[in-house]
Structures are given as C-alpha cells and as structure tokens.
Amino acid sequence: MPIFQRQDIAKLLSRIGAGEIAPVYLLVGERYLCREMARQLVAALLPEEGERPSRLTVIDGEREDPARTLAELRTYSLFGGRRVHQVVDSRLLFSKTVAKTLWEKAEKAAENEKKEAVRLLLAMLGLAGLTPAAWRQEQIAGLAAGAWQKLFGFTKPADTSWAEAILAEIDDQPAPAPTGAGDTAEAYVAALENGLPPGNILLLLAETADRRKKLYKYLEKNAVIIDLSVDGGRSAPARREQKELLADLARRTLAGFGKKLAADALEPLLERIGFHPVAVVMETEKLALYVGERTMVGREDVDAMVGRTREEAIFELSEAYSSGKLEQGLLLLERLQRGGMHPLAILGGLRNHIRKLLLTRAVIDGATTAFNPGTPFPAFQKNYLPRLKEERERGRGWPAAFTGHPYALYQLCLQATRLPPARLRGMLADLLRAEARLKGSGLPAATVMSALFLGGNSHP
Numbered sequence: 001m002p003i004f005q006r007q008d009i010a011k012l013l014s015r016i017g018a019g020e021i022a023p024v025y026l027l028v029g030e031r032y033l034c035r036e037m038a039r040q041l042v043a044a045l046l047p048e049e050g051e052r053p054s055r056l057t058v059i060d061g062e063r064e065d066p067a068r069t070l071a072e073l074r075t076y077s078l079f080g081g082r083r084v085h086q087v088v089d090s091r092l093l094f095s096k097t098v099a100k101t102l103w104e105k106a107e108k109a110a111e112n113e114k115k116e117a118v119r120l121l122l123a124m125l126g127l128a129g130l131t132p133a134a135w136r137q138e139q140i141a142g143l144a145a146g147a148w149q150k151l152f153g154f155t156k157p158a159d160t161s162w163a164e165a166i167l168a169e170i171d172d173q174p175a176p177a178p179t180g181a182g183d184t185a186e187a188y189v190a191a192l193e194n195g196l197p198p199g200n201i202l203l204l205l206a207e208t209a210d211r212r213k214k215l216y217k218y219l220e221k222n223a224v225i226i227d228l229s230v231d232g233g234r235s236a237p238a239r240r241e242q243k244e245l246l247a248d249l250a251r252r253t254l255a256g257f258g259k260k261l262a263a264d265a266l267e268p269l270l271e272r273i274g275f276h277p278v279a280v281v282m283e284t285e286k287l288a289l290y291v292g293e294r295t296m297v298g299r300e301d302v303d304a305m306v307g308r309t310r311e312e313a314i315f316e317l318s319e320a321y322s323s324g325k326l327e328q329g330l331l332l333l334e335r336l337q338r339g340g341m342h343p344l345a346i347l348g349g350l351r352n353h354i355r356k357l358l359l360t361r362a363v364i365d366g367a368t369t370a371f372n373p374g375t376p377f378p379a380f381q382k383n384y385l386p387r388l389k390e391e392r393e394r395g396r397g398w399p400a401a402f403t404g405h406p407y408a409l410y411q412l413c414l415q416a417t418r419l420p421p422a423r424l425r426g427m428l429a430d431l432l433r434a435e436a437r438l439k440g441s442g443l444p445a446a447t448v449m450s451a452l453f454l455g456g457n458s459h460p
Helices: 006-017 031-045 047-055 064-075 096-109 113-125 132-139 144-151 161-166 183-194 215-222 237-256 263-273 277-290 300-305 310-323 325-337 341-364 375-396 406-418 420-438 446-452
Strands: 026-027 057-061 083-088 200-206 224-228
Touching: 006 031, 026 064, 031 083, 031 200, 031 224, 031 277, 047 057, 047 263, 047 420, 057 446, 064 083, 064 183, 064 446, 096 113, 096 144, 096 161, 113 132, 113 161, 132 161, 183 215, 237 263, 263 277, 263 300, 277 300, 310 325, 310 341, 310 406, 310 420, 325 341, 325 446, 341 406, 341 420, 341 446, 375 406, 420 446
Parallel strands: 026 200, 026 224, 057 083, 083 200
Antiparallel strands: none
C-alpha cells in the first residue's frame, strides 16, 4: 500500500468513510501530529461518538506489554462490531537503529522541554536494557567510543553532559518496559498473516520506526502507514516546512473558534514559540479566547499574550547587541523592560554573553588548529570540536562555559571570529559604564539602556 503523507489525509479519511478499512494503521513522526491524526482516524473508524468509550482501548506504549495487546487483538468480541486498540508511543518497531534518532530528539528537547527529553532518553536506555540509575552506576558517559557503539548502535556523541545532568535527577525511576522486539514482533506478523477477528483494528503511534524490521515491511505491504515526520533541521527547506506546518495548525485552531489571524500576526507568533506544535495550538487557543467577540487576531494581541521566556529573550537581546542589530535590539529591550525585567538583570545577561565571546575568541586564537568560519556545522562537530577538546584537555583544560550544545558552541565561534577582541573589550567597558549610570546618575533606566545600544556601533 502507498505511504500516506500529511497532504493525503483527506483522501485516506474518505476511503475509510467508504468502508475501505485496514487491519492496522501505523502513524510515524512528530508526536503531536500523530495524536491529532489518531483522533481523526478514531472519529472515522468509530463514527458513533457514544459508542467510542466501549469500543476504543488506549494503551500507553511506554508501559505496554505487546504480547498482551496482541492477545486482545486476537480475541473475538462478544458483542460484535468494530473495536480499535490504540497504542500511544509504541516501541514495537524500535531497535538500536532508532537509538540515534531518540538521542538527537532528546538533545533538542533538553533546553526547553525537559519532560520530553526524559521520555526520549528513557526510551533509548530501554533499547539497551538500561535504567537511569545504571547510566550513573556503570559510568555510561565514560565509555570508550567502541563500547558506546556496541551498546547503543551509533557513534558516541562529543557531548553527553546534558544527558548526565537530566538522568541524575531521575535515577530512582523503574526500568523501562520491554520494547516488544524479537519474537513478539514475529508473533504480530504471524497473527496479521492469519487474519485478525473481523472488526479488530490496531492503531500504532510511534515517533520513529526501524524500516528494516520484518514487521514494518509487512505493514508497508498490507496495512496503512501515515508518515507525519517533520525535518527538525535548520536548513532553509526544513525551516520552510516547519513554518508551513505551524501556520496551518494556527489557522485551523483559530478556524475552530470562528476566527482568523491577521497577516502581520503570523510571523511574530511563530517566531516567539519556535517549532513546538503543541505550544502553537495552545497559544493560538489562548489568543482566540483573549480576543472575545472579535473575529480577527491581530499583531497587538500576539504582543499582549504570547511572550518569550526571559531566558530566550535575553539570549536574543545579547545576540542583537553583539551583532550590532540596533532595531532588533531596541525592540527586544523594550519588551523586556515592559515585562518588568530589571535593567541590572538585563545588563548581567549581556555581560555574560560578551565574556563568553571573549573566552571563545581566546580559545580559538590560542589553538593550534585554526577555525575556519566557512566550516559547516557537521564538520565542526565531527572534526574541529573533538580536536579542540583534545588539545585543551592536554593543556589548560576545557572551559566550563563550553559545556553546552555543540551547535551553540558553533554559533559562538562564528560570532567570535567576526568580532575583534578590542571591540569585545569596548562592549564590556560600555556595560560597566551603563551599570554605573543606572546606580548613580539618576537618569531614567530606559534612557541609559537605549543609549547603551545606540552607542554600541561606535567600537572599531
């Protein structure tokens, strides 16, 4: 059977409405999209809303016993009719080949969605039969590259400290449930080949799947697979796909309230939230309720109701200040001050950023391995960063400020190479003067802070 994409959903639902029902539906991809698609499928498969509670069984895949689910699927219903067994976060199609994907998703979620990062890390550990406590007790982070590869099936990342910090907080949790690999997956294939009882339908939701597994290949030919994956990268095509998806979610959510989004409101809405489909829906619902009887959600509504976290805003402000982006910097500064953030706290964030850039410049200039600003991120992560770490560890040690995500370090290196040390020192001096004025001049704080940004382009 063909693999359905997001744009094919209407066609699939119409087929179900016409009575073309598959025994299994596999939804693979972005977690929120899978859940939303499952809701639509359940509504199509069980059109009588009043009967759904008795005909729909929802199973948590993280705690699931796949053999028990299979036994229920093979059981005939006493009352007849259609029954749907929905497994959320299924691990039936997991194997070590998906461990890398789980790690990368967890690393991305670690900064802003800690609970999601924990869930993904636990799933990855489960593939290797490990508990969070075992990570610490067996010193997994200190494994040699070959041992890591054997355990998880992918090359050991350069930075594992973020996972170390997260797992240290949850090391008392129980071992992950079985993944359903091996003979259980074989039993599913055998049961499906023999045929399920009439009306029994399996709905599997998974963030990722090993396409080489026999079960997946069987489903590819005999079931319905819906691919809801979204490229989470930073390339122009990936960002365009992300924006189109989020814009569609925002518009459809507002349409459910009988409202529309003004043309100038979409960009700031998506820019403040980032690629978080659940957050886009939640914030859009909040906007729909905020505007009351009005049918149009405008830019001013987004400004009033959808804010960045202070950490995100400080980061963006620091980037704007060090890059000389005057208009963006003044806009972010005004938003932070209007949100009640103290000017001295803002200065502290700016000072930390400039100091980090100075440290980065010193590390780059003092290294025997030259940093080329034209180096793409994959080459930086795989080649330059490990060599730099090795060199530093032989000498002065790896700076504590460099324990973040490799991409963040890459961006720091790029920005540091564009700024001469003299200019960075001049910025620190400006920040010190601004702090002295805030504490002793009697000038309005807004005037002092605006002057700081207006004078930021005067350095050589």
